[in-house]
Amino acid sequence: MTLNKTQYHHGDLASAFMDAAIKRIAQQGVEKLSLRAVARDLGVSQTAPYRHFNDKTHLLTLLAQQGFARLAQATMDAASEYGEDTFRALMALGMAYLEFAQKHPEHYRLMFGGMVKRDCHDEALIKTSMTAFDVILQQASYGVERGDLIQQDPLLLARSCWAKVHGIAMLMIDGFYDQNTPQEQQRLLEDMLWINLRGISAQLLPHSPSPLKSV
Amino acid sequence: MTLNKTQYHHGDLASAFMDAAIKRIAQQGVEKLSLRAVARDLGVSQTAPYRHFNDKTHLLTLLAQQGFARLAQATMDAASEYGEDTFRALMALGMAYLEFAQKHPEHYRLMFGGMVKRDCHDEALIKTSMTAFDVILQQASYGVERGDLIQQDPLLLARSCWAKVHGIAMLMIDGFYDQNTPQEQQRLLEDMLWINLRGISAQLLPHSPSPLKSV
């Protein structure tokens, strides 16, 4: 394939369009995304994307799916660094989750914003989002097995963790946790995640996560 | 004021428009709301609303503000029924919060959806949302004073509670907690809220909220 700039066929418009769309979403937010604007960015006609996506919702669904896949990867990587230590693994998982949300706030909002997922019961999307959830579920299961966490259905514990981290992520994105310094914000996030761990811990944990580091 | 149907002036278009907009939002979601459609619903010209709202964002901001006010009222009413009992009050507050989100999912999504609050730093909106938060903060403060909750900054505890309940609300709206029966869902929500209370409790609480009812 030549790098001829004026070629009629783009080559790989589908993925190029998704990348360009993500960029615009990151800048202006999901609700201001215009397919035509993305098409202009790529120097392509306004109806070209319709050869690759049924409609706008279809594109957003694919982007959301992509986001869940990356989130699953990021959280899995983080948790796997602390294979044996239930609480450190869960903390690392949570912080990786929040880091993802902080780095890609608009992408994250798209994943849970309701544009997707309302009517479109996309099978692949649900499956991929479950992949992200399974990372949490697995850590919860390990924790219950080891006796570190309360003897409850791991599904309940995982749901609880996910709700907490999701709530933090959303409010963080909305600017509710803006602090003077990134360090202060980091500390706030850790404190809140730690409170969640206290809630599912079998033993009474200290009030603050810092002592954990000396364990 | 007569009930003359063909009067030129509507009488109270501003609030009528907000009510009609809320109805449409409840049915179709925020992102599909069209000012013109609402205007048609009211049999009024498409530019009439612009005499009362600067633009679409302004309307949405006012609706979000209205939502926060109602949420604050609902949670305050619920918590005030258990004035002395920290955990029961917090559970009631949380369940009232979730009930609001469940009854008005699209309104709730509007409040936190980011359409509002991104660029528009509306003073009144922020103030009203803080009113809703203060209900939680006050309960957290009481709990710390009584020694029921861990001796931490009540602001941290309140933030933690809000994040949890917000995360549950969002995921519930997105359908992640759909159960076979409403009773099962109610139980799931209670269990998750309870886990949050365990996290901020000074003492080690039981694994499940049910024993609380016999206290």
Next chain:
DNA sequence: ATCTAATGTTTACAGTGAAAACATACTAGA
């Protein structure tokens, strides 16, 4: 009763998602 400001209407424009008809170029089968 009259003037003025508040409220509502008509008209207009640019931007959007999407369908239909048409154009081009890559690829597989002869």
Next chain:
DNA sequence: TCTAGTATGTTTTCACTGTAAACATTAGAT
């Protein structure tokens, strides 16, 4: 290698949206 056939991209078009500008009506103050 030639030639369909199909995948991909373009042009044109439509209905709809937010919103500005100019105009019309009416309520309320003087």
